Amino acid sequence: MELKKEPKVTKQLWYLTIKNFKSMIRELSQLIWIFGYPLVFILLMRFAYGLETYNIFAPGIIILAPIVLISQLAGHFADEKESGTLQRLITTPVSRQTILLSGLFSQLIVAAIQIVIMLLLTFLFGASFHPNANIFLLFFIPFLVAFTSLGFGLLLASFVKTASSAGGLAWFIILPLQFLGGLLTVPIIGFIPTSLAAEAMGAVMIYGSTAFVPVGLNLIWIAVWGVGLTVLGILLFQRKTAIL
Amino acid sequence: METAIETQNLKKYFGDIHAVDGIDLKIPKGSLFGVLGPNGAGKTTTIRMLSTILHPTSGDAKVLGFDITKEASEIKRRIGLCPQELVIYPRLTARENIHLIAQMHGMAKKDYKERTDDLLGKMNLLDRANSLVKGFSGGMKRRVNVLMAVVHEPELLFFDEPTAGLDPQSRRVVWDFIRDFQERECTIILTTHNMEEADDLSDELVIIDHGKIITQGTPDELKGKLGEGDILEFKIEEIDQRDEIINRAKTLDFVRWGKPVGKHRIVLNALDGLRRVSEIMDVVKVKMEDISVRKNTLEDVFIDLTGRRLRD
Numbered sequence: 001m002e003l004k005k006e007p008k009v010t011k012q013l014w015y016l017t018i019k020n021f022k023s024m025i026r027e028l029s030q031l032i033w034i035f036g037y038p039l040v041f042i043l044l045m046r047f048a049y050g051l052e053t054y055n056i057f058a059p060g061i062i063i064l065a066p067i068v069l070i071s072q073l074a075g076h077f078a079d080e081k082e083s084g085t086l087q088r089l090i091t092t093p094v095s096r097q098t099i100l101l102s103g104l105f106s107q108l109i110v111a112a113i114q115i116v117i118m119l120l121l122t123f124l125f126g127a128s129f130h131p132n133a134n135i136f137l138l139f140f141i142p143f144l145v146a147f148t149s150l151g152f153g154l155l156l157a158s159f160v161k162t163a164s165s166a167g168g169l170a171w172f173i174i175l176p177l178q179f180l181g182g183l184l185t186v187p188i189i190g191f192i193p194t195s196l197a198a199e200a201m202g203a204v205m206i207y208g209s210t211a212f213v214p215v216g217l218n219l220i221w222i223a224v225w226g227v228g229l230t231v232l233g234i235l236l237f238q239r240k241t242a243i244l
Numbered sequence: 245m246e247t248a249i250e251t252q253n254l255k256k257y258f259g260d261i262h263a264v265d266g267i268d269l270k271i272p273k274g275s276l277f278g279v280l281g282p283n284g285a286g287k288t289t290t291i292r293m294l295s296t297i298l299h300p301t302s303g304d305a306k307v308l309g310f311d312i313t314k315e316a317s318e319i320k321r322r323i324g325l326c327p328q329e330l331v332i333y334p335r336l337t338a339r340e341n342i343h344l345i346a347q348m349h350g351m352a353k354k355d356y357k358e359r360t361d362d363l364l365g366k367m368n369l370l371d372r373a374n375s376l377v378k379g380f381s382g383g384m385k386r387r388v389n390v391l392m393a394v395v396h397e398p399e400l401l402f403f404d405e406p407t408a409g410l411d412p413q414s415r416r417v418v419w420d421f422i423r424d425f426q427e428r429e430c431t432i433i434l435t436t437h438n439m440e441e442a443d444d445l446s447d448e449l450v451i452i453d454h455g456k457i458i459t460q461g462t463p464d465e466l467k468g469k470l471g472e473g474d475i476l477e478f479k480i481e482e483i484d485q486r487d488e489i490i491n492r493a494k495t496l497d498f499v500r501w502g503k504p505v506g507k508h509r510i511v512l513n514a515l516d517g518l519r520r521v522s523e524i525m526d527v528v529k530v531k532m533e534d535i536s537v538r539k540n541t542l543e544d545v546f547i548d549l550t551g552r553r554l555r556d
């Protein structure tokens with residue numbers, strides 16, 4: 001029996017990402033959560049409060065979409081730990097780093113799909129987009145928020161043991177981000193990722209702005225949040241799973 | 245003969261629990277090596293250390309010539325592990341689950357596709373290959389669990405109670421499947437608390453209890469140590485007279501030894517036991533219920549060494 005050649009990390013990463021993605025989209029309750037939670041607010045704002053209010057809050061609702069992914073990522077890793085599949089993977093020649101990255105990648109793919117769908121939905125329900133609204137920025141701002149979600153998700157994942165506790169505890173992050181960030185109210189704290197993103201998103205969507213203030217500067221700050229949280233999350237998560 | 249696994253005084257403590265308490269093993273390449281022991285004996289913990297998931301508390305172990313703590317990545321490329329629990333992705337299909345492991349080992353797509361279908365066929369799963377595993381019966385899941393361990397044709401295979409919870413028919417399928425690997429110069433470590441399984445499959449085995457090896461040898465050697473006789477087992481009501489009854493039985497020259505098992509049972513080793521039950525009845529002078537006579541089994545080896553059964 002001759003030994004097969006060293007497996008390629010890029011291929012392992014690709015296959016694991018696909019695996020995660022399939023597992024996620026094949027679960028109805030996850031789909032309902034990913035798309036349903038933001039959709040509830042679209043419907044609520046549009047029909048209970050009327051078009052004018054809806055227009056004001058539509059940018060915030062789009063930002064809300066990647067935020068709900070916090071519980072997904074934490075749940076995903078908790079699930080792999082709980083069910084033993086993480087250990088099973090670790091008996092194969094795949095590194096912990098690759099497994100971790102694959103979790104983040106699949107989450108970003110979900111975020112991208114989710115953001116596009118939310119943009120279309122808000123539009124279909126009659127939100128007014130400025131004719132000069134920059135399409136790239138409309139996508140990129142919430143996508144950058146998805147990175148901060150990864151960070152929060154990893155931090156949460158390092159503390160919880162089960163997927164269900166991840167789902168429950170995620171609310172303690174999602175709700176403050178949602179309400180303090182003014183996604184459906186007036187912003188209360190200006191310096192958190194959600195309020196920065198909602199402000200930039202509103203400027204792009206409603207006023208067609210591409211100005212450095214508030215768009216460019218806010219993007220930089222969201223990126224700082226995203227990178228900081230993700231690095232911190234990775235460090236904590238790795239320390240926590242070093243000994244299985 | 246080349247050695248596949250060698251351990252020296254291997255230990256794993258979880259706080260006060262001495263799960264594995266100084267195990268020395270030398271397992272030759274190409275053999276099917278059984279690890280038999282009751283619940284909590286330390287079988288899984290041993291396997292987890294040898295498959296590099298768990299760090300030992302102390303002691304050394306080499307797997308295929310590589311140190312389990314320092315050269316884990318070399319070991320991972322060469323082994324397959326079938327865990328005791330069902331560890332499968334419920335929202336992947338049977339085929340996807342098996343492919344995933346092959347992909348992690350860097351197998352070429354064409355090779356693993358062919359091999360997966362071949363394996364699924366052997367386990368009678370081909371018609372359900374594209375169904376999500378979460379809808380499978382326990383036995384079907386267990387078969388997928390086994391296939392995920394072997395798809396990449398490892399040099400060394402760990403099967404941790406691969407047939408637990410299977411019906412007798414599926415158990416046969418898995419046994420035949422394991423024998424198949426034996427013929428391909430693959431080394432196999434099989435843990436079980438099923439003595440029939442250990443007896444049928446292993447070339448050599450250890451019996452472990454409380455984290456220690458209590459005996460080692462081929463199944464025939466171990467059974468041979470108990471002598472030629474049959475095993476006669478029966479139940480009595482008079483538990484306080486148990487030792488007395490055993491002593492009385494031992495006065496017969498064809499009764500080799502006797503042991504109490506549990507509260508109400510006695511096991512005797514008797515030459516030509518079946519024909520001489522009545523003679524035994526005469527000397528023990530109490531009512532013997534639920535009498536059975538059988539050939540020596542590995543279970544009796546365990547009873548002889550510990551006074552307990554493998555399973556209760």
Ligand SMILES: Nc1ncnc2c1ncn2[C@@H]1O[C@H](COP(=O)(O)OP(=O)(O)OP(=O)(O)O)[C@@H](O)[C@H]1O
Pocket residue numbers: 258261262263264281282283284285286287288289290328437
């Ligand atoms: N992670 C752990 N933390 C604490 N104790 C553990 C852990 N893993 C195993 N043990 C303990 O170590 C002992 C041996 O367990 P192990 O799983 O190795 O037994 P086993 O022989 O595989 O038993 P079974 O036949 O039930 O599978 C048990 O007492 C168990 O409770």
Ligand SMILES: [Mg+2]
Pocket residue numbers: 287288289328404
């Ligand atoms: Mg076990």
